[in-house]
Amino acid sequence: xxxxxxxxxxxxxxxxxxxxxxxxxxxxxxxxxxxxxxxxxxxxxxxxxxxxxxxxxxxxxxxxxxxxxxxxxxxxxxxxxxxxxxxxxxxxxxxxxxxxxxxxxxxxxxxxxxxxxxxxxxxxxxxxxxxxxxxxxxxxxxxxxxxxxxxxxxxxxxxxxxxxxxxxxxxxxxxxxxxxxxxxxxxxxxxxxxxxxxxxxxxxxxxxxxxxxxxxxxxxxxxxxxxxxxxxxxxxxxxxxxxxxxxxxxxxxxxxxxxxxxxxxxxxxxxxxxxxxxxxxxxxxxxxxxxxxxxxxxxxxxxxxxxxxxxxxxxxxxxxxxxxxxxxxxxxxxxxxxxxxxxxxxxxxxxxxxxxxxxxxxxxxxxxxxxxxxxxxxxxxxxxxxxxxxxxxxxxxxxxx
RNA sequence: GCCCCCAUGGUGUAACGGCUAGUCACGCGAGCCUUUCGAGCUCGAGGUGGGGGUUCGAUUCCCCCUGGGGGUACCA
Numbered sequence: 001x002x003x004x005x006x007x008x009x010x011x012x013x014x015x016x017x018x019x020x021x022x023x024x025x026x027x028x029x030x031x032x033x034x035x036x037x038x039x040x041x042x043x044x045x046x047x048x049x050x051x052x053x054x055x056x057x058x059x060x061x062x063x064x065x066x067x068x069x070x071x072x073x074x075x076x077x078x079x080x081x082x083x084x085x086x087x088x089x090x091x092x093x094x095x096x097x098x099x100x101x102x103x104x105x106x107x108x109x110x111x112x113x114x115x116x117x118x119x120x121x122x123x124x125x126x127x128x129x130x131x132x133x134x135x136x137x138x139x140x141x142x143x144x145x146x147x148x149x150x151x152x153x154x155x156x157x158x159x160x161x162x163x164x165x166x167x168x169x170x171x172x173x174x175x176x177x178x179x180x181x182x183x184x185x186x187x188x189x190x191x192x193x194x195x196x197x198x199x200x201x202x203x204x205x206x207x208x209x210x211x212x213x214x215x216x217x218x219x220x221x222x223x224x225x226x227x228x229x230x231x232x233x234x235x236x237x238x239x240x241x242x243x244x245x246x247x248x249x250x251x252x253x254x255x256x257x258x259x260x261x262x263x264x265x266x267x268x269x270x271x272x273x274x275x276x277x278x279x280x281x282x283x284x285x286x287x288x289x290x291x292x293x294x295x296x297x298x299x300x301x302x303x304x305x306x307x308x309x310x311x312x313x314x315x316x317x318x319x320x321x322x323x324x325x326x327x328x329x330x331x332x333x334x335x336x337x338x339x340x341x342x343x344x345x346x347x348x349x350x351x352x353x354x355x356x357x358x359x360x361x362x363x364x365x366x367x368x369x370x371x372x373x374x375x376x377x378x379x380x381x382x383x384x385x386x387x388x389x390x391x392x393x394x395x396x397x398x399x400x401x
Numbered sequence: 402g403c404c405c406c407c408a409u410g411g412u413g414u415a416a417c418g419g420c421u422a423g424u425c426a427c428g429c430g431a432g433c434c435u436u437u438c439g440a441g442c443u444c445g446a447g448g449u450g451g452g453g454g455u456u457c458g459a460u461u462c463c464c465c466c467u468g469g470g471g472g473u474a475c476c477a
Contacts, residue, residue, distance in 0.1 A: 001477080027477085053475085054474060054475090057474095061402090061403080062402095066402075066403050066404090067403095078475085079475045080475090081475095092405095097406075097407095100405065100406075101405095102404075102405075103404085106403075106404055106405095107404085107473095108473080111474075111475055112475095113475080114475040115475060116475085118475085120474090120475070120476080120477090121476070121477045122477090124477095125477090140471090141406075141407090141470080141471065142470090142471055142472070143471090143472090144405065144406070144471070144472075145404070145405055145406090145471065145472035145473070146472070146473090166406095168406095168407080168470090169470070169471075171469090171470080173411095173412080175469065175470085176469090176470090177470075177471090203413095206413065206414075206426085207413065207414095208413090208414095209414090210413080210414045210415065210425095211415090212415070212416085213415085213425085214414065214415050214416095214423080214425040214426080215425075215426085216413090216414095216425070216426045216427085217426090233407095233413095233414080234406075234407060234408095235406090235407045235408060235469095235470090236407075236469085236470060236471090237412085237413060237414090238412060238413075240412050240413070240427070240428085242412085242427065242428060243412075243413070243426080243427040243428075244427095245427095245439085246426090246427060246428085246439095247426090247427085249439075249440080253440080284440095285438095285439095285440045285441085286437095286438060286439060286440060287439075287440095288439060288440095292439075296438090296439085342436095345436085349436095355436095356435085356436050357435095357436055357437075358436095359436085360436035360437075361436070361437070363436090364436075364437065368437095370437095371437055371438090372437055372438055372439085373437070373438085374438095375436080375437090375438095376436055376437075377436085
């Protein structure tokens with residue numbers, strides 16, 4: 001409806017990796033063609049003008065009972081209505097839903113153009129698809145009930161119907177139609193939420209479709225090879241973001257570090273750097289989305305987080321002692337790498353005869369500011385000796401309380 | 402109101418009318434591993450909405466009910 005709107009949709013499609021060969025075709029740009037077809041239908045009696053309003057239609061049905069659709073009398077002006085036969089029925093043949101029969105006596109003569117001659121969707125879409133040579137119409141289930149109108153237009157034009165496939169709609173966790181209040185409800189939301197397009201593709205494909213082997217992680221190329229409209233489910237599926245998160249984590253962990261670094265850089269709006277790469281490498285198996293990265297590993301760049309509860313819990317007297325001892329051990333570690341750091345800290349654990357966490361957690365809180373971080377030894381190695389000691393000293397300098 | 406559609410564990414799904422509905426996945430519970438953990442491993446609980454039919458036999462076919470969804474605009 002607006003250029004921004006169109007841009008948003010195309011953007012989302014591209015991000016998802018769905019591209020196109022032609023179009024999109026704008027309905028308004030084809031208004032001349034619509035008028036031309038409309039004139040033809042008017043001339044051969046398939047359509048007529050009527051000034052009947054929605055209220056008139058309702059009154060008509062109250063008068064005639066529910067088993068009779070609205071039929072207007074041709075007038076000189078007014079909206080254009082398509083003539084629906086009184087007898088018979090229109091059957092929608094659908095690849096996923098089978099045949100659905102709509103009795104003509106239940107249908108009202110649908111308005112296909114406004115009084116000013118501008119086309120309405122159900123008319124325009126039939127003409128546009130016909131002219132574009134569309135062979136398969138694949139869309140949401142919410143269009144099923146309107147399909148007979150489109151079929152009737154095609155029939156009046158003497159044209160052949162395309163193959164239809166109506167897909168089930170997506171619902172929120174409460175079973176209601178997916179909407180903003182359910183959180184991530186659009187492709188844009190998923191992108192902003194740090195999901196990977198390949199994971200979204202995989203998850204979405206499994207919502208309303210599955211084949212005999214019942215696999216869960218299916219790469220896109222295999223998805224494209226195995227997907228069959230005939231196997232699409234007929235019932236609406238609930239969108240479960242927890243499962244998407246899990247699946248996204250799987251895809252995230254399968255990325256090589258350089259690729260993960262590129263994705264993180266793009267997501268965070270930062271340049272690719274060695275620092276980012278090092279952080280990505282140690283955060284990779286603990287994040288499920290790109291959005292999880294900064295809360296987990298941001299302290300590497302920003303300095304320790306400010307978690308008062310963590311400090312209270314781990315930087316009390318015993319913790320400070322352990323921290324001071326750990327500091328002493330780290331000074332001599334050579335080289336300052338994961339293996340040797342681990343050796344030094346485990347040495348402190350043994351010397352103090354305490355549980356590992358009693359040493360590791362104070363160190364973690366000192367350098368990360370909080371109790372959750374990538375692996376501790378890895379974190380220290382990435383920070384480097386100087387920065388690690390600086391942070392530990394800063395923590396020791398603060399009097400608890 | 403009227404028309405149309407749908408119904409397998411909490412969720413997504415698998416099962417020519419045929420063994421005890423699955424070596425499926427998420428989630429959940431327990432355990433293991435373990436420096437935290439949203440990671441990894443093992444085990445476990447949990448389902449054919451209700452009622453009638455048809456059939457030797459029904460998740461599967463038919464009808465009713467219930468529940469849910471969609472449509473019904475001079476919207477798309």
